[in-house]
Structures are given as structure tokens and as C-alpha cells.
Amino acid sequence: MxxxxxxxxxxxxxxxxxxxxxxxxxxxxxxxxxxxxxxEDWIPKFSDRVIFTLAPMIAFTSLLLSFAIVPVSPNWVVADLNIGILFFLMMAGLAVYAGAVRRLVEQQQILAAGRDARVCPDGELRSVPWSFPDGRGGAGRFI
Structure with missing residues (x-):
């Protein structure tokens, strides 16, 4: 692949x-x-080392578990669940939380906020001024 x-x-x-x-x-x-x-495994000094290394493991494990409901053959099924599609969606969504936790642990406002770009109903991207929590000014963000 x-x-x-x-x-x-x-x-x-x-x-x-x-x-x-x-x-x-x-x-x-x-x-x-x-x-x-x-x-090399580089971990920033200002982040929590345990959560920084656990977040990718949680994301990978949730990805593997989401495919545990897929039958390999007619006689061999890893997990036979009655709520298989719900389990698949739940495990696939868990990877998003692992990434969010990792960004919050990094303690950087820009990475934690993500990209706040949304298309307005009139089709334009509007920029509003913003500032960091410590008072430094920012260029603006799109809403």
C-alpha cells in the first residue's frame, strides 16, 4: 500500500x-x-514526557482496535460484537482525543488552538485580531 x-x-x-x-x-x-x-525521539523540554509518548500509542491502539471487528475469514473473527459499527466509530474517534491531549501537553497556544479558519456564510474568510495570554499581540485569526 x-x-x-x-x-x-x-x-x-x-x-x-x-x-x-x-x-x-x-x-x-x-x-x-x-x-x-x-x-531520534525528540521531546520538548516544556512538555510532559509521559503523555507526550503515550499520545501516539493511544492513537495507534485505537486505530488497531477499530479494525478488530472486521472478520478475517468466515471462521476467524477477532471480535464478534453486536454493536460493531458503533465500536468502529468510537475507536476511530478516540484517535482525535489523543492528538488533542498531545497538543495541550505541549503548552503552546498556537498548536493547541489549531487552525481556526472557517468559511463565513458569504464565502469570505474574515480575520479578527487576537492576543496571547501574556499580552503579546497577534496578527489575527480567521473565523
């Missing part, structure tokens, strides 16, 4: 896709896994 997506993105963007590792890029996934395994 990842290989096909990268090949298509390379085609759409008029550039070469992953074709440097292995025959036709067949070992690109292995090279990406090795690269991710040896990457």
Missing part, C-alpha cells in the same frame, strides 16, 4: 517514485522501517 501510494504520488508530481532500493523500489518499505527505527 505504501509503495503503491509513493509510486502514484511520484507520478502525479512528475518525479521519480521510490525506485532506488531493490528491484523497482521493492525494498523501499524495509529501508523506511530501518530509518524510522534509528530516528
Amino acid at each position: 505504501s509503495f503503491g501510494e509513493r509510486r502514484l504520488l511520484g507520478l502525479f508530481q512528475n518525479r521519480y517514485g521510490p525506485n532506488r532500493v531493490g528491484w523497482g523500489g521493492s525494498l523501499q518499505l524495509v529501508a523506511d522501517m530501518i530509518k524510522m527505527f534509528f530516528k
